[in-house]
Amino acid sequence: MSEETQQASPISASAGPGGEELVWHRGKSYRKGYTTGSCATAAAKVAALMIARQQLIYQVSIVTPSGVTLNLNVEEPSIQGNEAVAAIRKDGGDDVDATHDMLIFARVSLLEECTDIEITGGEGVGVVTKKGVGLPIGWAAINKTPRHTIEQEVRGVIGPNQGAKVVIFAPEGEERATRTYNARLGIEGGISIIGTTGIVTPMSEESWKRSLAIELEQKRAFGMEEIIFVPGNHGERFVTDELHLSGDLVVNMSNFVGYMLQEANRLQFKRVIMVGHLGKLVKVAAGVFHTHSHVADARMETLVTHLALLGAPNDLLKAVFACPTTEAAMELIHEQGFDGVYNEIAKAIVEKVEHMLRYATHKMTCDVVLFSYDNIVLGASRPVSEIVGEVTDKSVPKGDLA
Structure with a gap:
């Protein structure tokens, strides 16, 4: 199942004994997770914070588009002057998909010559090769909502007058993508950075339906x-x-x-x-x-x-x-x-x-x-x-x- 995350009507939400958010489906509880888009956003934010503070950081919080606050552990942080790298481990909750448990990295570099924030994909992030997926051909497969949240979080750290280049990469991405629909959709070389709400809701039929409709939209395009x-x-x-x-x-x-x-x-x-x-x-x-x-x-x-x-x-x-x-x-x-x-x-x-x-x-x-x-x-x-x-x-x- 895709990680797109709208809750289907038979599912209700509650909190588990450890405070984690659960959904209930046919009498069984399922733990929610978070999307590759949330991972990329958090990794980019913490990398920018490390540049600003010139110190390693091992936990970061973000607010997802759905309003849920995530407190995430940071892995493999590093910093060298005006460039930093950090990773967040994807957690699909009980809706395990092809990207579950993989590391999503962000490399943030400050730019002196402009004030724009440039977002692109590196190793393991797919490249769009066909029309119909909502992104121009040749772009990294980072969907509109994650692009917006990445820019928003990085801008909040570096301020309005500083530019930055953000590269999202996933070393395991090319292999993991072979288990997805990406190649069929014309996304080559890696995974997609996706998610409209930032949260993975287990058993969500809406996400599955949407993933099927994307291919239909592409063929019409x-x-x-x-x-x-x-x-x-x-x-x-x-x-x-x-x-x-x-x-x-x-x-x-x-x-x-x-x-x-x-x-x-x-x-x-x-x-x-x-x-x-x-x-x-x-x-x-x-x-x-x-x-x-x-x-x-x-x-x-x-x-x-x-x-x-x-x-x-x-x-x-x-x-x-x-x-x-x-x-x-x-x-x-x-x-x-x-x-x-x-x-x-x-x-x-x-x-x-x-x-x-x-x-x-x-x-x-x-x-x-x-x-x-x-x-x-x-x-x-x-x-x-x-x-x-x-x-x-x-x-x-x-x-x-x-």
């Missing part, structure tokens, strides 16, 4: 007008191996079907193709737009309803309803010759999507392709050959997404 949504890696492989379409068209929507459709509509994509296993997408035919099992499970009810509308016998309906999985139900449905139900379910999914977006001023078309675990097309909202054949070359700008 390249001028793409069509997109293929899949629930996971199986869907992506099916798109490339069975439908023979470019993986550059694919965006993972996970369980957040409604959210990602709304984001696609907001970004004014002209067309969305949803490709997924029946067991996941059949829920959307019942109007369930968050498909995790803890939200709702209407798989068998939906299958039975559409089979009944096709005139399936009562014995088949009862047998399907008793099946533990949709794969098991498929065998029964095939045996009695009701495979046509999958096309009806795909059409029903399209109808539910259209109903959800009925008040949107932008009109986005939708198609659906359903498949089984053995990669067989079960059904589609229209003939699959038509759906695939209408994918346009301009949807994947040549060279830009390679």
